[in-house]
Amino acid sequence: MSAQDTLDLLVIGAGACGLAAAVAAHDAGIQVAIVEKMDRPGGNSSLSTGSVPGAGSRYQRDAGIEDSPDRMVTDLMGVSRHHDADPLTRLMAEQSASLVEWLIDDLGARMGLITEYKHVGHSVPRLHAPRSRRGQDLVDDLLRCVNDRGIPLAVGNPTEGLVVEGGAVVGARVGGEVIACRKLLLATNGFAGNREMVARWCPEIAAADYFGALGSTGEAVAWGEQVGAALGNMGAYHGYAAVAYPQGSLLSWTTIEKGGILVSVDGTRFGNEDAGYSGFAPDVMAQGEFAYAVYDRRIHAIAEHEEEYAEMAAMGGVRWADTPQALAHAMELDPQGLAATVAAYNAAARGEAPDAFGRTHFNLAPLQPPLGVVRVKPGLFHTQGGLLVDADARVMRPDGTAVPNLFAGGGAAAGISGQSGAGGYASGNGLLTALGLGRIAGLRAAAEIQGRA
Template identity: 40%
Template sequence: MGTDVDFVVAGAGGGLAGAIRAAELGARVLVIETNSHFRSGNNTSMSTAMIPGAGTRWQRELGLEDTPKTFVDDMLRKTHGTVDLPLAEALAGISAPLVTWLADSIGLPIELTTDFAYPGHSVLRCHTIPHRTGSALLKGLLDRASQLPNLDIMVPARVVDIAGSPAARIVVIEHPDGSLEEISTSAILLATNGFGGNAELVKLHIPEMADAHYHGSAESRGDALTIGSRLGADSGFLNAYQGHAALSYPQATLVGWATVLHGGILVNLDGERFGDETTGYSEFGHMELLQPEHAGVLVFDRQIHDACLLFDDFRQTVDAGALRWATSPSALAEQFGLPKQTFINTLDQVHMYATANSACPFGRTSWPHDLDRSDLVGVRVTAAIFHTQGGLRVDQHARVQRPDGVVIDGVYASGGSAIGISGFGASGYLAGNGLLPALGLAYLAGEDIVTRLGR
């Protein structure tokens, strides 16, 4: 029996990688996207476009040695051994081919981020594109998709159910007028992201961030979890998420952790630091939530400011008027209503850590730069949750599994719809752990469906 298409991809974010890969290999592909404004509204478009690749030609050009095994070891270390190992190995293994494909097949101007190392990565392995924006990444994918005659995108339409048999899946879609349509397909990829936009689910699975600002796509309602559970799928790591402690307030732009990694600090509204900022921006989101008014002030100086201009997100923060400059610690404290003497003491201590080898009580050892106290800048920031990292349990081909491990034929999941590689909670998140499962699992699904079709 013939099907309308070979492969349906629900969600035009990271799922596009799977759609394009399958179409390149000859499959008839239909992408179904619910949001007309997805080009600048989904999480892939909102991202900073940091994609890890272990063992790429960009790393080799700089003489950097890296392997999938080293990457997996980093994931194990960051998640305290809780990462799903087969998935970590599969994604670490595909990471370099994926980044290479993004350059050579999609045509993106890939470069290795060399200005600083992200927390937890033992080697420089985060690849990106100029301006470091997810919208440019998404545009590159969409431009490539438009060149493939066997790939169509239907927008706006929402995937609401999967029916049929393993031999021919029926995808039920809902049009904006409420009418339903059924499309038959050999396989479907659920790439609808997680449940960050669903406050009830966040409260249920991630209560520690129930009061945090959500900074992600409103369409991340947990549709994949709902649809998958109806099919008897297993789920896991539902309390995993990426938090962030550097979202400007009230502007809600991403200031970015490069500020910290270049030598900046984060203080609470009492003017005190509250941890080792270099452990990671994700876990710092929750730590910031526990501070007065769920808030903090990121403090850095002009040199760090200039280094961060490489990021479009940071430029937007500047353009939004979120930065306040001061020529002394006392003047900066006044700008943010911080207790002056406490804040001055904090900066005195930071100066000692950076210059006199004095030990930071929180254990921070990276002090690449002594802040210039005559040219300081601060941004008020608030704790945020960016996306959830738990979801449908998948194998190394992105195939959705039942609780007994048996694969549900013809159903795949990627990105926020699937379990991720960050273990539990917030602290297992390594930079790139969002886009690698989004693009990488979709890519693996695209290859698997074509193998299955015998093309």
């Protein structure tokens, strides 16, 4: 294939990572195209709440919130502890404010700072999200930017493998054809949709239902291993403790963070909900098929501002009653158990006794009648392990050298949520590394091609 037929940057995957990379690379002056194996772009990004943390953003300053990358690193490392990609945590924190400002100011993303809550892992409000709290809105804004720039995007085109010459990636096989490229970005998400890979690396969550995008089947890990890439944090994943059943939508964790609780079929609590929606997922799994979220009308009124919650509630997902006993009957729970649980929890929230599970964040609790209940089940949303990358999003080998021409981001790359389990995931970690590494990869690819790096 002639040099003029060689694409500057080929992006494999049209989620937030791939779309952001393509826009950044195009605006830096190089030719870029995107291929996506599914029939529509978006992937897990479309299913998320669209939340991206930004430490020290101008939107925080406008709201009078003091924050910094150092504080964000302290917060994130406090949740994840040390892991295989520690330097990436610092990099993402330092890039986070400019990232959200780029999204909103330069790309016109319909996002704003969330001040109603901080969410898991953050000591101050720093999440920036679409007003709807729907990741699809963010994806649509990125797609608009891709379309406005005339960047080719081919959906329904699965990649069969990478083309490697002399240890360097020089293209990919797509639809039976070879696309030659100078640089290639793996933006294919993780392996949560691949049961065999989940059982191999994340066995504790392998039995849970998978609620993420269907295309997340681990190709990036397989291709990376073939070119000698290093893997990291392979046991880490993002779980969700409360998927409303049978509606299948996320029960907003605002319901729990603002003072709600989770109970088992016998009406009793089984752990400290302060662990967060991901960290608490294994606890919910241990209870059997279902758990039950209990909260009150005041908390419901806050959660109703989120579209997905409002739709779930409109479908009859929340049952209401004036007493714990009546609420228990509505869901066939043990009435005495739930009554005793609510009484003990409310006493702890009032400071009259220590909480049995060590919870310290009660917010609007004690709970007040009428009480609501939602049947929920735990789920797996995406994996956090993948290819180790450096500060330029280049895929690394175990010896510390980079695989020539190969970049990775988002779920294809090792994340910042700890080495294993669900407890290291802080709100927004997934989109932060997707968008952050995507943008970095696009800019670095352009710099290398233009001889600036």
